[in-house]
Amino acid sequence: MAAVATRKCTGLDCAKDAGTLQCPTCLKMGTDSFFCSQECFKRSWTDHKTIHKKSNILTNLFPPKVVSEPDPATGHFNPFPSFNFAGSLRPVYPLSSTRTIPKTIPYPDYARDGIPRSEQKLFGQHSIKILNKEEQEGMRVVCRLAREVLDIAGRALQPGVTTDYIDELVHKACIERESYPSPLNYMHFPKSVCTSVNETICHGIPDQRPLEDGDIVNIDVTLYHKGFHGDINETYYVGDKALANKEAVRVVETARECLDKSIELVKPGMLFRDPGNVIEKHAKSQNCSVVKTYCGHGINQLFHCAPNVPHYGKNKAVGTAKPGMCFTIEPMINIGTHRDRTWPDDWTSTTADGALSAQFEHTLLVTEDGVEVLTARFPDSPGGPVPMPGTE
CATH class of the missing domain: 3.90.230.10 (Creatinase/methionine aminopeptidase superfamily)
Known part of the structure; x- marks a missing residue:
């Protein structure tokens, strides 16, 4: 899995490089916002959260079509039918259930909540x-x-x-x-x-x-x-x-x-x-x-x-x-x-x-x-x- 090249932190008046720490609300909304640290994220919260309000207003006025209708024969569907794909490849959902790991196998620190x-x-x-x-x-x-x-x-x-x-x-x-x-x-x-x-x-x-x-x-x-x-x-x-x-x-x-x-x-x-x-x-x-x-x-x-x-x-x-x-x-x-x-x-x-x-x-x-x-x-x-x- 490739690393993402260096990004700039979106924190208020911050010029540092950002890591992979993201605003959880932005993640749910499908937008990107990366921060250099938890402290920077907290310091910038009052200013940053206004982005969420603007995005919610637009979503309510123009709700996106989330998924296409499943194929009656297979149950498969394209989850992003309104997305402008660059090529001919399309995702074919539903994804299979999350696969489990025996508890006897050591887990990395992000295994349970996704945060490394x-x-x-x-x-x-x-x-x-x-x-x-x-x-x-x-x-x-x-x-x-x-x-x-x-x-x-x-x-x-x-x-x-x-x-x-x-x-x-x-x-x-x-x-x-x-x-x-x-x-x-x-x-x-x-x-x-x-x-x-x-x-x-x-x-x-x-x-x-x-x-x-x-x-x-x-x-x-x-x-x-x-x-x-x-x-x-x-x-x-x-x-x-x-x-x-x-x-x-x-x-x-x-x-x-x-x-x-x-x-x-x-x-x-x-x-x-x-x-x-x-x-x-x-x-x-x-x-x-x-x-x-x-x-x-x-x-x-x-x-x-x-x-x-x-x-x-x-x-x-x-x-x-x-x-x-x-x-x-x-x-x-x-x-x-x-x-x-x-x-x-x-x-x-x-x-x-x-x-x-x-x-x-x-x-x-x-x-x-x-x-x-x-x-x-x-x-x-x-x-x-x-x-x-x-x-x-």
Whole structure:
């Protein structure tokens, strides 16, 4: 699950960077308002709450149509029929019931109420944790498990399979490995895995839509095991039509190559602003663009923490890689514009022009003389590179 790039706090007369702390009333209303801290939110409340009154007046005058009529044959429906979708993909609801986790499996702190308090304590700080040998081994274990789970999901992909079924597979595979699926209830995300189809950049919510021959789909898996998170994703081709689609192959293979080329940089002394330069240069050479809204992130006992690792060139990321640091690189590459838009579910991020998008991610550990790819592919992992078509 990608980190969101730095936002500015919406607090009164505040110029600090915001984290993921949001006004709960704004969340219910489907609007964004991010704050740097609880104190800033409380200080700004009198001024901020006027936004709620204005929005309620407009909603009462022009009530939105919330859902379409369910299909009598299937019971499925589009929850946002009045939304101006950028591409042809549509959500297919109802979502399945929230899946449960045995109480014997350790939970991250946000599992019950959706609030990652341990992360919020570090908002605005740029210090990057150095893992000791025991912590590094904890990361190795969880990342190997995450690779196993992703491979199970990848092998199940075929036309007719729903992304909700993929979510069920991932959920069960996590439990079998005595792990908690990290996305579940993280900032109220409703599922155990992100499944991003076609024009979806990231954070797609698994639903009842059957995958079609010709789709591409990213599966983003994160496990929480014995106190550590391991994060990985890959984009896969669904059916023979996807492999025959030159644009699909170009964007998928470009994203794969962007990740591989950026990992070659990782070693002690690398600046966290450097991978973006390599990624954007290669993406442009293949007539693709790089998403700027989301970035790679530190990961360890926390799901998301410092450093931020942007994927675009000439960024101003802070920090230098040192042995023992653990983070992800996860470039999101588009065929068309780099711009994105978010569905009314507040999670699904798609390309603004409806064109295809692809992503790949590894969790990386900086070593004394280079990098260890903790989520590296196994010899029998599904997917893998295919020949790049010629560019026009």
